[in-house]
Amino acid sequence: MIKECLVIRIRELKLNTNIWAMLSMVSILFITLPNLNILSNVFNEPNENWLHIKEFLLKEYVINTLIIVIFTGFFTVVIGTSLAWIISIYDFPLRSFLKWGLILPLAIPPYIAAYTYTGLINYTGLIQSTLRNKFNISVNQSYTDIMSIEGSIFIFTMFLFPYVYTITRAFIAKQSASLIETARVLGRSPLAIFWFVILPLSRAAIIGGTSLVILEVINDYGVVQYFGVTTFSTAIFKAWFSLSDVDTAIKLAGILMVIVFGILLLEKILRGGKKYSYTTTKVRPITRIKLSGLKSALAFGYSAIIFGLGFLIPSFQLIHWAIITYNKVFDAAFLQLMLNSLLTASVASALIITIALIIANYSRISHSIISKIIARLTVMGYSIPGAVIAIGVIVFFIAIDNNLFWLYKWVKEDSVKLVLSTSVFMLIFAYVIRFIGIGFNSVESGFEKVGKKFFEASRTLGMSVTQTFFKVDVGMIAPAILTGFILAFVDIMKELPLTLILRPFNFETLATKAYQYAVDELIQEASIPSLIIISISFISVYLFHRVADREEN
Amino acid sequence: MKKVSRILATAILALSLIALTGCGGGETANKEEAAKSTANESKVVNLYTDRHYDTDEALYKIFTEQTGIKVNVVKGKSDELIERLKREGKDTQADLLITADVGRLHKAKIDGLFQAVSSEILTNSVPENYRDPDNQWFGLTVRARVIAYAKDRVDPAKIAAYDDLTKPEWKGKILVRSSSNIYNQSLLASFIDINGEEKAKAWAKGVLANMARRPEGGDTDQMIAVAAGQGDLAITNTYYYGRLLASDNPEEKKVAESLGLIFPDQNGAGTHINISGIGLTKDAKNKETAIQFMEFLSSEKAQKQFSENNHEFPVNPKVEMSELLKSWGDFKTQNIKLAKLGELNSHAVKIYDEIGWR
Numbered sequence: 001m002i003k004e005c006l007v008i009r010i011r012e013l014k015l016n017t018n019i020w021a022m023l024s025m026v027s028i029l030f031i032t033l034p035n036l037n038i039l040s041n042v043f044n045e046p047n048e049n050w051l052h053i054k055e056f057l058l059k060e061y062v063i064n065t066l067i068i069v070i071f072t073g074f075f076t077v078v079i080g081t082s083l084a085w086i087i088s089i090y091d092f093p094l095r096s097f098l099k100w101g102l103i104l105p106l107a108i109p110p111y112i113a114a115y116t117y118t119g120l121i122n123y124t125g126l127i128q129s130t131l132r133n134k135f136n137i138s139v140n141q142s143y144t145d146i147m148s149i150e151g152s153i154f155i156f157t158m159f160l161f162p163y164v165y166t167i168t169r170a171f172i173a174k175q176s177a178s179l180i181e182t183a184r185v186l187g188r189s190p191l192a193i194f195w196f197v198i199l200p201l202s203r204a205a206i207i208g209g210t211s212l213v214i215l216e217v218i219n220d221y222g223v224v225q226y227f228g229v230t231t232f233s234t235a236i237f238k239a240w241f242s243l244s245d246v247d248t249a250i251k252l253a254g255i256l257m258v259i260v261f262g263i264l265l266l267e268k269i270l271r272g273g274k275k276y277s278y279t280t281t282k283v284r285p286i287t288r289i290k291l292s293g294l295k296s297a298l299a300f301g302y303s304a305i306i307f308g309l310g311f312l313i314p315s316f317q318l319i320h321w322a323i324i325t326y327n328k329v330f331d332a333a334f335l336q337l338m339l340n341s342l343l344t345a346s347v348a349s350a351l352i353i354t355i356a357l358i359i360a361n362y363s364r365i366s367h368s369i370i371s372k373i374i375a376r377l378t379v380m381g382y383s384i385p386g387a388v389i390a391i392g393v394i395v396f397f398i399a400i401d402n403n404l405f406w407l408y409k410w411v412k413e414d415s416v417k418l419v420l421s422t423s424v425f426m427l428i429f430a431y432v433i434r435f436i437g438i439g440f441n442s443v444e445s446g447f448e449k450v451g452k453k454f455f456e457a458s459r460t461l462g463m464s465v466t467q468t469f470f471k472v473d474v475g476m477i478a479p480a481i482l483t484g485f486i487l488a489f490v491d492i493m494k495e496l497p498l499t500l501i502l503r504p505f506n507f508e509t510l511a512t513k514a515y516q517y518a519v520d521e522l523i524q525e526a527s528i529p530s531l532i533i534i535s536i537s538f539i540s541v542y543l544f545h546r547v548a549d550r551e552e553n
Numbered sequence: 554m555k556k557v558s559r560i561l562a563t564a565i566l567a568l569s570l571i572a573l574t575g576c577g578g579g580e581t582a583n584k585e586e587a588a589k590s591t592a593n594e595s596k597v598v599n600l601y602t603d604r605h606y607d608t609d610e611a612l613y614k615i616f617t618e619q620t621g622i623k624v625n626v627v628k629g630k631s632d633e634l635i636e637r638l639k640r641e642g643k644d645t646q647a648d649l650l651i652t653a654d655v656g657r658l659h660k661a662k663i664d665g666l667f668q669a670v671s672s673e674i675l676t677n678s679v680p681e682n683y684r685d686p687d688n689q690w691f692g693l694t695v696r697a698r699v700i701a702y703a704k705d706r707v708d709p710a711k712i713a714a715y716d717d718l719t720k721p722e723w724k725g726k727i728l729v730r731s732s733s734n735i736y737n738q739s740l741l742a743s744f745i746d747i748n749g750e751e752k753a754k755a756w757a758k759g760v761l762a763n764m765a766r767r768p769e770g771g772d773t774d775q776m777i778a779v780a781a782g783q784g785d786l787a788i789t790n791t792y793y794y795g796r797l798l799a800s801d802n803p804e805e806k807k808v809a810e811s812l813g814l815i816f817p818d819q820n821g822a823g824t825h826i827n828i829s830g831i832g833l834t835k836d837a838k839n840k841e842t843a844i845q846f847m848e849f850l851s852s853e854k855a856q857k858q859f860s861e862n863n864h865e866f867p868v869n870p871k872v873e874m875s876e877l878l879k880s881w882g883d884f885k886t887q888n889i890k891l892a893k894l895g896e897l898n899s900h901a902v903k904i905y906d907e908i909g910w911r
């Protein structure tokens with residue numbers, strides 16, 4: 001008995017200390033170190049600014065944040081999962097387009113969407129001015145005011161639901177069709193199957209997607225600032241920008257980080273052993289039910305309305321503005337901006353997926369609590385506003401530069417000290433810290449679905465962990481890998497706060513160009529860079545969809 | 554299927570390898586650039602700025618054409634750039650910092666990020682009230698915070714002062730953006746300086762009581778709301794009005810045409826102004842070119858561009874203003890030390906928070 005136990009222990013030790021563990025530890029170290037700087041501020045003595053914020057602002061800010069988070073979370077789950085389900089099991093007109101088209105709302109930065117919707121429906125907007133000038137109808141302004149808590153919930157829902165949709169759909173797509181078919185044979189209606197089979201099975205994916213939405217909502221500052229809605233991030237930036245107290249700002253951000261991290265860890269522990277994975281090795285695609293008549297119209301209408309609100313309408317508005325401002329704004333320099341955006345986004349996304357794979361693979365193989373904590377740590381960078389992360393990254397890189405100065409001098413005698421921290425390397429590193437959580441959530445839900453049976457079988461057959469990873473695992477979770485890559489890519493394309501603070505000299509991306517105009521209340525001029533971001537995301541989502549589709553079949 | 558995924562895995566690995574080497578390349582490129590900058594020190598100037606205007610970019614180009622000096626730029630938000638400067642310390646490569654708010658210039662000075670510049674050209678073209686007493690920062694452009702009114706229903710004679718906004722007759726008529734905006738903070742800070750904290754607070758309370766709606770959107774949105782009839786008066790910076798008037802959207806043009814501007818307190822303390830300005834960083838590596846650049850921005854040529862294309866008031870009194878700015882006529886400005894706006898900024902913020910102006 002004792003001997004047996006010992007053998008198991010040794011085997012576990014071996015599993016825990018292999019190359020995967022090493023790589024994971026190193027990656028997570030780099031990801032968390034810059035954030036530690038932020039966390040260390042949590043214990044700062046509260047000063048008068050802190051007390052001021054606590055006394056006058058915090059209560060309202062927290063309540064507003066909770067309202068927005070709860071409602072956005074609820075609506076994105078409803079919209080995201082229902083669309084994932086409809087698209088996965090039904091056939092109806094334009095389904096194969098909508099299948100990937102529904103990811104596209106993610107391509108539009110929420111703050112641009114906020115400006116766009118405001119510009120569309122306000123007094124000088126297309127709708128009201130047409131009504132006024134052509135039909136002499138004037139609209140009550142209070143009906144067209146989108147700048148409110150409800151408005152921000154609408155914007156966040158319409159432009160973030162694809163996180164839930166994409167991750168859940170990738171999950172259902174590879175869900176053993178036999179489960180669904182068995183339920184069908186046993187006489188369950190599609191709705192009942194959704195309710196009692198798919199929903200419980202997809203829990204990990206839905207929670208993964210929703211937590212991304214919620215994190216994005218919590219750390220948003222663009223939308224809420226424009227709409228005049230005060231949230232927790234308002235407190236952070238009020239301390240920093242208005243009260244010139246960056247320490248209090250970081251302290252607030254650190255507290256936010258601890259809370260978010262705690263909730264995510266708690267969720268993972270509570271879910272604990274409940275894991276659902278393939279029951280059979282025969283994974284077939286789902287046979288879709290062809291809808292006709294009213295049902296078909298309903299399924300199509302529902303998906304089309306969401307697609308319209310989240311993508312078509314704002315895109316058309318942006319195109320309209322682009323036509324007006326084309327002469328003034330567009331020039332050859334945009335080619336360079338496109339190249340910058342594309343390069344940084346693809347390099348960073350590739351790094352993210354690689355690291356996500358390493359950590360996810362390690363955390364599923366190892367049983368240690370450390371591996372579970374490591375897994376949760378990946379979302380650290382996604383839980384607080386990017387501007388605060390940026391401070392941590394600057395401090396970290398200046399420290400590296402200080403320590404590597406001898407090396408720079410050795411390479412080049414008259415080298416300056418700040419080499420890495422004035423290069424695009426720092427920015428890419430920051431992207432990885434920020435968005436690793438997105439790649440990781442996708443990859444992790446892929447692994448959770450596959451389970452460990454195949455991994456164990458392969459190990460029993462004499463393959464090493466690494467061989468198994470390349471020969472078995474990567475193939476099985478390919479759609480999840482692709483999903484993670486696209487999500488990270490699209491997110492980095494539109495990333496703003498990190499790029500603004502950390503960019504090297506003369507480095508401009510499409511997102512910073514759009515911001516340049518939008519911040520100056522020139523939303524019409526911001527339309528061209530925004531549209532290019534959207535087009536690049538459009539093309540890449542389409543290409544990846546082609547690859548993923550081939551994988552699925 | 555396996556094959557595709559293997560290709561995929563290799564592709565991702567390859568990409569990340571490229572990424573690593575790619576970054577290595579970026580690094581050396583950067584080093585080369587840095588080396589170049591030390592080799593021909595007179596040939597670059599490195600700038601951190603929070604002015605995001607196309608006008609500024611055009612000016613950088615003209616400067617390079619004239620002098621052969623390359624202008625390297627990082628554009629960001631002022632507080633974030635100040636934080637970056639602080640953390641980079643004496644090793645920073647930035648030579649200059651431009652902010653669009655005098656409060657931030659003052660903050661950078663207090664934080665020891667600037668050094669004094671003695672240049673006759675600068676002191677000649679920038680009047681004393683638009684620069685730091687120790688010559689650590691210099692104003693470049695002036696913007697006034699004024700009141701836009703609906704021409705068809707407001708008699709402008711009724712609002713001569715900012716204080717008139719608090720009169721009960723304007724209940725539900727005033728449109729103004731959130732207090733998290735720096736221009737509103739500076740406005741209140743100036744009142745604190747001129748009238749004292751109590752009166753400033755009373756003013757903010759009075760305006761809050763007269764608001765037509767919860768503060769939302771930017772200055773442009775307030776003017777549009779006046780045109781739409783949601784209120785009668787909007788507090789706005791002058792150049793937003795200029796831009797609305799020059800908009801490509803005919804509807805926005807109509808909005809501007811339906812509005813008039815009032816420059817308040819002409820019989821009192823004067824209209825509130827703020828400036829955007831520039832300072833030389835304490836450890837600037839390209840001091841000479843940097844000062845040259847500062848002088849260029851204060852020159853009549855550059856100042857004219859600020860006024861023509863961005864509807865800002867030039868600081869250089871020799872410069873002829875654009876037609877639009879001239880049409881507003883001369884006006885009296887608040888006669889306070891601009892640095893005070895920075896010192897009193899957090900007081901202003903706290904007053905807004907206490908009375909509940911979001």
